[in-house]
Amino acid sequence: MEPWHFCIYEGYHVAILACLLVSTASSSAWLNHSLCLETCSCVGQTKVECSNRYLRIVPAGIPLTTENLILSRNLITNIQDGDFFPLPALAVLRLTANFISAIQPQAFDRLPKLSTLHVDENCLIDISTIPPILIINLAFNFIQRVNCHSQQTFGFAGDRESLINLSNNFIVGFLNLSLPVNIITAVSSNIRVFDIHQIQSVHLITLIDFRDNGIRTLPDLRNLTKLQKLFLSGNPIHVVQISHWPQGTTLLQIHLEKGTHINQNSSSRINHLYISGMGISHLQDIIGFMDVHFIEVIVISKSLVSSISDLPALPKLRSLTVKHSELIGVITFSPYLYPKLRVIDFRNNSIT
Known part of the structure; x- marks a missing residue:
């Protein structure tokens, strides 16, 4: 019986060692990904930091396990269809302080986990391609008409409220806003007419912040x-x-x-x-x-x-x-x- 027990014990440790080696190899391979070494920096297996890299386009080859992608303070002007495909785990996308003036219609399609999108401090005028996600930050753009359209509802668990931030824009009306949103913020956005009470999803709104407008x-x-x-x-x-x-x-x-x-x-x-x-x-x-x-x-x-x-x-x-x-x-x-x-x-x- 003793040799038999020893073999099981020995096999158990061999299995653990094999798993550790595979895990270490996987982690090492992720960190040695060409994107992480040449263009961006990677933190763990879920965060990719590409800020201040003078990027003109979204870099290719983003690791599939990325959950948090930061592309702030670059020179990106357009978001193309497929720029973020396939990234099935992507939850947070930051595009703050670029020169983005156009987002293609399917740019954010096939991102099932995306819940937070920051496109603040850019050059957007048309936001009709913004998807219905939990947190949308569009502050400091050149938006005049809030023409986000969606019949979808949020599929997030828990009691988190959805938010859209449109502060520091040039908004003339909200009548075309049909995103299912709870919190609307538009501070210092040149608003002259209060028409938020006429939007399609009016029954969902819990907070309105329209300070410092007209x-x-x-x-x-x-x-x-x-x-x-x-x-x-x-x-x-x-x-x-x-x-x-x-x-x-x-x-x-x-x-x-x-x-x-x-x-x-x-x-x-x-x-x-x-x-x-x-x-x-x-x-x-x-x-x-x-x-x-x-x-x-x-x-x-x-x-x-x-x-x-x-x-x-x-x-x-x-x-x-x-x-x-x-x-x-x-x-x-x-x-x-x-x-x-x-x-x-x-x-x-x-x-x-």
């Missing part, structure tokens, strides 16, 4: 049924046409110009309100944005508010800020009217 009118948003957060500071809003805020909206950041017309509404569940602008002269002006039973945080800045004596009872209010305004006096906050109030900030006013 929006003057805020239309009724009742069909944004899942909207939770809306950022609009830095827009010269003069008219608020909303009669019913989406019931799921809990955070609003907005700037109102002097003379702004607001439809009064007491049914919203906004609990964090950040409001600025000369359109606010009395605290009663902000009641149109909230139901007093839900509000927890109020931040008012750069306003004409001079008194807080008209502040209504707010049973859930935790924090009140009035800064860079015209406030000249304060009041005693009754614990019966504001039982949860813990933070008061009246900096940069004219209180004597």
Whole structure:
């Protein structure tokens, strides 16, 4: 029996050694891949770093096991069909800071795992070939019309939300956006008309960030049924046409110009309100944005508010800020009217 046991034990170690040799050889072969040695650098068996290599085209021969491909800061001008085929494991593709002006229709086809795409800081005008993936970064391009089309839905597990970043572009409208997206960011993108409430996938949107644009009118948003957060500071809003805020909206950041017309509404569940602008002269002006039973945080800045004596009872209010305004006096906050109030900030006013 002893020799028999010894043979099994010996065979077991031989098998392990053989596996290690094969694994080492495979890893060595991957790291000695011509692309890794001559053009790019490879980290492990899944990441290929090709940044700052003065590349004019996507290099050929990218290892099949690549999951993270970085081609940032090169001289690439076009993405051709088949440039990334076959890369069945590719999940993250970074093309930041090139000179890309065109992406061919099938450039991202047959990339079943692709979930994150960065094509920011390029020269894109047409983005109709952008695929429906989880994270899309298109900031700092020359995009005017958001014409991404797709009837597909995301096939990713878990509760991650899909995002498209269109900040620092020249956008004139979103009506042709049909990608199934949850978060839309377009900061400083020259937006004049708020039409996001009319897009095909409006029922999926949970967050909109349109800070620092030229929006003057805020239309009724009742069909944004899942909207939770809306950022609009830095827009010269003069008219608020909303009669019913989406019931799921809990955070609003907005700037109102002097003379702004607001439809009064007491049914919203906004609990964090950040409001600025000369359109606010009395605290009663902000009641149109909230139901007093839900509000927890109020931040008012750069306003004409001079008194807080008209502040209504707010049973859930935790924090009140009035800064860079015209406030000249304060009041005693009754614990019966504001039982949860813990933070008061009246900096940069004219209180004597």
